[in-house]
Amino acid sequence: MHELALLQELCALAAAAAREQGARQIHRMELRVGELGGVNPDALRQAFAVLAATAPWQTTELQLDVVPTRCFCPHCAQAFSPLDVIHACPQCGAISRQVLQGRELELVALEVS
Amino acid sequence: MCGQCGCDAHQAAPLPHRRLELHQPLLSRNDRQAAHNRDHFRRHGLRTVNLLSAPGSGKTALLEQLARHWPRPPIGVIVGDLATDNDAQRLQLAGARAVQIRTGDLCHLDAALVDQAFGQLDCSGMDLLVIENVGNLVCPAAFDLGEQRRIALLSVTEGEDKPLKYPALFKSADAVVINKRDLAEAVGFDRRTAIANLSAIAPQATLFELSARTGEGLDALIRWLDGKAA
Numbered sequence: 024m025h026e027l028a029l030l031q032e033l034c035a036l037a038a039a040a041a042r043e044q045g046a047r048q049i050h051r052m053e054l055r056v057g058e059l060g061g062v063n064p065d066a067l068r069q070a071f072a073v074l075a076a077t078a079p080w081q082t083t084e085l086q087l088d089v090v091p092t093r094c095f096c097p098h099c100a101q102a103f104s105p106l107d108v109i110h111a112c113p114q115c116g117a118i119s120r121q122v123l124q125g126r127e128l129e130l131v132a133l134e135v136s
Numbered sequence: 137m138c139g140q141c142g143c144d145a146h147q148a149a150p151l152p153h154r155r156l157e158l159h160q161p162l163l164s165r166n167d168r169q170a171a172h173n174r175d176h177f178r179r180h181g182l183r184t185v186n187l188l189s190a191p192g193s194g195k196t197a198l199l200e201q202l203a204r205h206w207p208r209p210p211i212g213v214i215v216g217d218l219a220t221d222n223d224a225q226r227l228q229l230a231g232a233r234a235v236q237i238r239t240g241d242l243c244h245l246d247a248a249l250v251d252q253a254f255g256q257l258d259c260s261g262m263d264l265l266v267i268e269n270v271g272n273l274v275c276p277a278a279f280d281l282g283e284q285r286r287i288a289l290l291s292v293t294e295g296e297d298k299p300l301k302y303p304a305l306f307k308s309a310d311a312v313v314i315n316k317r318d319l320a321e322a323v324g325f326d327r328r329t330a331i332a333n334l335s336a337i338a339p340q341a342t343l344f345e346l347s348a349r350t351g352e353g354l355d356a357l358i359r360w361l362d363g364k365a366a
Contacts, residue, residue, distance in 0.1 A: 024273075025244055025279075026280065028242070028244075028246075029162055029163075031163055032162050032163065032165060032166075036158070036162070036164070040156055040158055040160075041156070043140070044156055046150065046156070048151075059277040059303075059304055060278070061275070061277050075226050077287075092301060108300060108303040108337060109336040118335070118336055118339045120246060120339050120340050121161070128161060128162045128163060129160065129161055129162060130159075130160045130161075130162055131157070131158065132156060132158055132159075133156040134153055134154070134156075135156055136151040136152070136155065
């Protein structure tokens with residue numbers, strides 16, 4: 024439900040960065056969204072589709088990369104990809120408290136002219 | 137406009153595309169405001185809590201009890217709801233200083249809204265501020281408000297698998313409170329499964345079981361908030 028609010032933040036950030044760099048048009052926005060970022064990528068795409076019907080975003084493409092969750096198991100001293108929302112180590116079964124990646128919600132780059 | 141002679145007839149040559157590397161958190165504006173809030177709260181000597189749950193889990197009832205039993209009253213509450221100031225009125229009757237934020241159609245509180253509300257709160261002689269978030273288990277989890285601690289509230293009527301269905305919120309909590317334990321038997325609440333689910337999803341969180349209606353179990357939460365429990 025808050026995807027629209029996030030999208031407004033994204034567009035404000037992108038527009039400000041483009042303006043600072045003297046760019047006139049934003050062709051592409053690259054976004055990284057972690058699985059644990061609390062954001063539904065489809066909802067974000069849909070929200071963007073609504074926005075992209077209006078100027079100046081009609082020619083802007085949204086590239087959305089989902090970052091899979093990675094955790095660290097202190098007992099096995101190695102990183103692992105959890106199988107579901109419970110971050111249990113597949114080797115020893117211990118529940119990890121250390122998320123290495125998957126919380127990202129980041130505007131990575133813009134393609135502008 | 138034409139880039140060569142200034143006329144409108146010629147199409148301007150397209151500019152070359154270039155890439156701007158930004159690596160900026162999407163919520164950087166909120167995060168900056170949250171850092172400001174945190175500093176502000178600290179300078180006022182406040183311990184601050186962000187309280188999150190589904191609608192109807194008993195957030196306001198819990199805070200009424202907290203307002204009555206906190207060792208150094210009054211407590212301050214910033215309460216967010218889509219509409220009405222019913223909750224703020226209830227909390228004021230219980231002795232809290234309460235400011236209502238009506239979010240309209242916004243599904244979560246953000247750090248700027250909390251900052252505005254905080255400006256309306258008289259914090260003299262106060263050492264506990266609770267921010268009662270909008271009842272929602274999804275959106276509020278992503279927004280740092282500047283709190284020191286985050287509490288997720290779950291009531292026995294919601295079922296044992298709530299933490300599995302809404303992991304992000306429970307994973308971000310410093311403590312989880314299971315409320316309405318006085319109703320556990322009536323609704324067939326499977327306590328063992330609920331606790332197993334919580335420790336699997338949120339191993340970092342301290343667990344409290346209480347009844348906001350009867351006040352049973354409230355002491356342990358107060359000791360934790362007061363910094364006297366492990």
